[in-house]
Amino acid sequence: MGLSLNIDISATSFFKPVTVVQFVLEFLNLRDTSRPLTDRDRVKIKKALRGVRVETNHQEDQIRRYKITGITPVPMSQLIFPVDERGTRMSVVQYFMQRYKYNLQYTSWPCLQSGSDARPVYLPMEACKIVEGQRYSKKLNDKQVTNILRATCQRPQQREQSIREMVLHNKYAEDKFAQEFGINVCSDLVSVPARVLPPPMLRYHDSGKEKTCAPSVGQWNMINKKMINGGIIDNWACVSFSRMRPEEVHRFCCDLIQMCNMTGMSVNPRPLVDNRSASPNHIENALRDVYRRTTEMLGKQGHEKQLQLLIVILPEVSGSYGKIKKVCETDLGIVSQCCLPRHAARPNKQYLENVALKINVKVGGRNTVLERAFVRNGIPFVSEVPTIIFGADVTHPPPGEDSASSIAAVVASMDWPEITKYRGLVSAQPHRQEIIEDLFSVTKDPQRGNVNGGMIRELLIAFRRKTGQRPERILFYRDGVSEGQFSHVLLHEMDAIRKACASLEEGYMPPVTFVVVQKRHHTRLFPEVHGRRDMTDKSGNILPGTVVDLMICHPTEFDFYLCSHAGIQGTSRPTHYHVLYDENHFTADALQSLTNNLCYTYARCTRAVSVVPPAYYAHLAAFRARYYVEGDSSDGGSTPGSSGQAAIAREGPVEVRQLPKIKDNVKDVMFYC
Numbered sequence: 001m002g003l004s005l006n007i008d009i010s011a012t013s014f015f016k017p018v019t020v021v022q023f024v025l026e027f028l029n030l031r032d033t034s035r036p037l038t039d040r041d042r043v044k045i046k047k048a049l050r051g052v053r054v055e056t057n058h059q060e061d062q063i064r065r066y067k068i069t070g071i072t073p074v075p076m077s078q079l080i081f082p083v084d085e086r087g088t089r090m091s092v093v094q095y096f097m098q099r100y101k102y103n104l105q106y107t108s109w110p111c112l113q114s115g116s117d118a119r120p121v122y123l124p125m126e127a128c129k130i131v132e133g134q135r136y137s138k139k140l141n142d143k144q145v146t147n148i149l150r151a152t153c154q155r156p157q158q159r160e161q162s163i164r165e166m167v168l169h170n171k172y173a174e175d176k177f178a179q180e181f182g183i184n185v186c187s188d189l190v191s192v193p194a195r196v197l198p199p200p201m202l203r204y205h206d207s208g209k210e211k212t213c214a215p216s217v218g219q220w221n222m223i224n225k226k227m228i229n230g231g232i233i234d235n236w237a238c239v240s241f242s243r244m245r246p247e248e249v250h251r252f253c254c255d256l257i258q259m260c261n262m263t264g265m266s267v268n269p270r271p272l273v274d275n276r277s278a279s280p281n282h283i284e285n286a287l288r289d290v291y292r293r294t295t296e297m298l299g300k301q302g303h304e305k306q307l308q309l310l311i312v313i314l315p316e317v318s319g320s321y322g323k324i325k326k327v328c329e330t331d332l333g334i335v336s337q338c339c340l341p342r343h344a345a346r347p348n349k350q351y352l353e354n355v356a357l358k359i360n361v362k363v364g365g366r367n368t369v370l371e372r373a374f375v376r377n378g379i380p381f382v383s384e385v386p387t388i389i390f391g392a393d394v395t396h397p398p399p400g401e402d403s404a405s406s407i408a409a410v411v412a413s414m415d416w417p418e419i420t421k422y423r424g425l426v427s428a429q430p431h432r433q434e435i436i437e438d439l440f441s442v443t444k445d446p447q448r449g450n451v452n453g454g455m456i457r458e459l460l461i462a463f464r465r466k467t468g469q470r471p472e473r474i475l476f477y478r479d480g481v482s483e484g485q486f487s488h489v490l491l492h493e494m495d496a497i498r499k500a501c502a503s504l505e506e507g508y509m510p511p512v513t514f515v516v517v518q519k520r521h522h523t524r525l526f527p528e529v530h531g532r533r534d535m536t537d538k539s540g541n542i543l544p545g546t547v548v549d550l551m552i553c554h555p556t557e558f559d560f561y562l563c564s565h566a567g568i569q570g571t572s573r574p575t576h577y578h579v580l581y582d583e584n585h586f587t588a589d590a591l592q593s594l595t596n597n598l599c600y601t602y603a604r605c606t607r608a609v610s611v612v613p614p615a616y617y618a619h620l621a622a623f624r625a626r627y628y629v630e631g632d633s634s635d636g637g638s639t640p641g642s643s644g645q646a647a648i649a650r651e652g653p654v655e656v657r658q659l660p661k662i663k664d665n666v667k668d669v670m671f672y673c
Helices: 020-029 039-049 092-102 141-154 156-170 176-180 246-262 281-302 319-333 341-345 349-362 455-467 483-504 590-600 613-630
Strands: 053-056 065-075 080-082 089-091 110-115 120-123 126-130 236-240 307-315 336-339 389-395 404-414 420-428 440-444 448-453 473-479 513-520 545-547 556-565 573-583
Touching: 020 039, 020 126, 039 065, 065 120, 080 092, 089 092, 092 473, 110 590, 236 246, 236 281, 246 307, 246 341, 246 349, 281 319, 319 336, 319 613, 336 341, 336 349, 389 455, 389 613, 404 455, 404 613, 420 455, 420 613, 473 483, 473 613, 483 513, 483 573, 513 590, 556 590, 573 590
Parallel strands: 236 307, 307 336, 389 473, 473 513
Antiparallel strands: 053 065, 053 126, 065 110, 080 089, 110 120, 389 404, 404 420, 440 448, 513 573, 545 556, 556 573
């Protein structure tokens, strides 16, 4: 197509142009301004305001601007500094009164600090206002995310109209630089050819009324269907950290277990030990107590098995999820299912069904598989020979966490030819490093010499143990790589895959296809005619399965845009798949169809998802691992100062502390949780 101009709408958050005092009151949710700030509050404010520009308002004729570098460790009533060359010292409160006739009110609060530590400038918070137009780059909490989505979410027709208005507003025809270079910008959106791939048939258990299912517009339901492989749970327990009454907890557990059994699982209707209620302040002790009691009970019964599932009802106040997952998955080795009290108190059928889907895969079951997996050579490029599908992602700490490690996650399919069960591994690595370090590693052992390891090698071994065969094909979906890093990531990570294979068996070199998965781009696809039922889904977006591989794609390389999911709100963002290396010689049709079909095998819902599941699971696994080192800043959102990310790494060259070891029985389910 030649040169194109990509225009889209972006939204981000900014600091409100309010006084610093007002910001602090809102940020810390304070009402009593007379009490001093705690050390925890002070650290939170320091992290939130570091680098922010403020202007002073204590001089009527003069406004000065400063950049905040820190906050003083003591209140300004105790802050004394030299005011002249003779060494005369004065407190900030006295100085402002004497110099500016300004009577400071918040004397128990610390001062903002600007300048260097050698020559600091102290600024009382009440004398400063945040300069307008500064971007807030730190992590937003759940409420803020909801608000920004509500404010900026636009249906496809509105978004397209906004883009058209922007093009007219920019007046490219009158731009003198465009004229001098002879550039004309068309004011219309480009029309591109697209295809809509058909959804795959899904297979369910033969005992259900419906043995197969044809998804409609990217979704389906579990009515009259039973899971293809229902999990078996003999031993389970429940602990509630909420204010729900014991009888409500009992009723919820009964309803949930009944739904599990109705949808194809086999679950003991009675818990191993009585349901327990505990205070949110004693989460770790309560979890350990349940584990101890259940282990003792099983020991008395002569069982070697351990607790298979722990149902956890979360507290009403958010902030406990990460701690629960960390204790269960790294200390105790328990598979857990967390439920919010507002849902558990009044569960509807759809909610119970969704939770049952999650529980089934956590205990080793499978919800559904592609119908073509049961046909000889039914899935092109997968059914012919044993094939392993990898997903990999790296998550980086939020801005401002300069000493925290990045976390890499790799998942791989463990069943063939169904490709629905995955195993996950995680690894900490240097701050903001995109290349995955631990794909393959060699360590020196005093007794054994060089020892081969790494995530790829471990997952290839696990695949062979589970299926009895070694993979003869590798498909590697790599999430989160920007265009500028393509060659760097490909060079290092393909080399690691090769070495991992060669370390298992001499001459073992299965062909590899390396695909980068990108969601962070500004390409949006709109239906040619808005509102036409044969061209749009219920939300007004393009139909699930829409694929574009011409005109707006790379002129020589193998890439395509696939919108595999049905829109819910706003404008759907298609996923960009870019094939960097292909030894399996996929045709465009084959890789597009396989990728689209895999999007219907995501275990946690009865919808096609927007990103191919192995990449999605890797993303979830990497986020889960951050809880293992942070304890929790999950559902609390924007909580500067409470993060424990520095527990993984300290400032220095590349000193990275290992993640807590994940119990082996959790590696297969951590990303389903």
